[in-house]
Amino acid sequence: MSYSIAVTGKGGVGKTAVGALIVRALLDAQATPILAVDADPNLNFDAALGVQALDTVGEIRELATADREGIPAGMSTSEYFDYQVRMALLEAHGFDLLAMGRPEGPGCYCAANHVLRLAMDRLTDSYPYTVMDCEAGMEHLSRRTTRDLDLLVVVTDPTVRGAQTLVRVMELTAELGTKVRDTQAIVNRVRGHAPEAVREVLAQAGLGQALELPEDEEIMRRDAVGEPLRELPADNPVLSVIRGLVEEKVLSGTIAT
Ligand SMILES: Nc1ncnc2c1ncn2[C@@H]1O[C@H](COP(=O)(O)OP(=O)(O)OP(=O)(O)O)[C@@H](O)[C@H]1O
Ligand SMILES: [Mg+2]
Incomplete structure (x- = not known):
């Protein structure tokens, strides 16, 4: 069984940072191997x-759609996709990374998307944890390229408008029928406490238990100079909150002993 986590929210609110710190917290807990998906x-x-990701799944799909003759004789389309998806995997210590690339290019890839989704499902089944960094706007959920989720992490900045967007994301998820077992709202880049008005919007939408991540100089510095967030110092305050989330929501239910 694989535990799947997707991080989403509007643009620039800290989805990638939160996703990377979830991977870091899982690595620290030796909850591996992890499949990190850049969606x-x-x-x-x-x-x-x-x-550094080199190949993307989007390129594979374009290749197979544009040139079916590229599929070796005797190999079914689904075997070919399985093989290519595995070839696009970047292997690191404790985790592998799969970059999805562009969701669609010119032309219709509906059939290819379907086969790709099945290939993704087979791949995620071989990892106990999947962490997906989704694009702003929930494109992957709306295209239903995302399978059911154990935990949907929705991130917002500490503004009322951000919180309202987050509530819409949740409504869209429900409308699309993507099954989500658990949801965690995060208010990121908080100075002191999130404004009362923001907490009210979240509470009214039934998201009262939002976690607050502090504005953090070290995260900003690392992004500015291109140092990976995965290597934040162990006592980083943002990492501590994410570690608490992972322990409470992810590890408590999945570690047998
Ligand atoms: N808690 C934090 N404290 C300080 N800076 C932060 C924090 N979280 C994220 N940032 C900064 O905010 C910026 C946006 O973060 P990030 O790239 O993770 O957002 P995103 O939602 O993934 O953006 P995009 O929609 O472009 O993918 C980055 O420069 C990052 O360093
Ligand atoms: Mg991002």
Whole structure:
């Protein structure tokens, strides 16, 4: 059984940072191997994790769609996708990274998307933990390229408008029928406490238990100079909150002994 986590929210609120710190917390707990999925076409999960993705799944799909003759004789399309998806995996210590690339190029990839989704499902089944950094706007959920989730982490900045967007993301998820077992709202980059008005918006939407992550100089510095967030010092205050979340929501239910 694989425990799948997706991080989403509007642009620039800290989704990639939160995703990278969830991976870090799982690594620290030796909850491995982890499949990290960069579902954002802009591809920056790799930098936050301190690795460099080379191939993307989008390129594979385009290849197979444009040139079916590229599929070796005797290999079914689904075997070909399984093989190519595994080839696109970047292997690191304790985790592998899969970059999705562009969701669609010119032309219709509906059939390819379907086969790809099945290949992704088979891949995630072989990892106990999957952490997905989604693009802003929930494109992957709306295209239903995301399978059911154990934990949806929705991130907002400490503004009322941000919180309202987050509530809409949750409503969209429900409408699309993506099954989500558990949801965690995060208010990121908080100075002191999140404004009361923000907490009210979240509480009214039934998201009263939002976690607050402090504005952190070290995270900003690392992003500015290109140092991976995965290597934040162990006592970093933002990492501590994420570690608490992972222990409470993810590890408590999945470690047998
Ligand atoms: N708690 C924090 N304290 C300080 N800076 C932060 C914090 N969280 C994120 N940031 C900074 O905010 C910026 C945006 O973060 P990040 O790239 O994780 O957001 P994102 O939601 O993934 O953005 P995008 O929508 O572009 O993918 C980065 O420069 C990051 O360093
Ligand atoms: Mg991002």
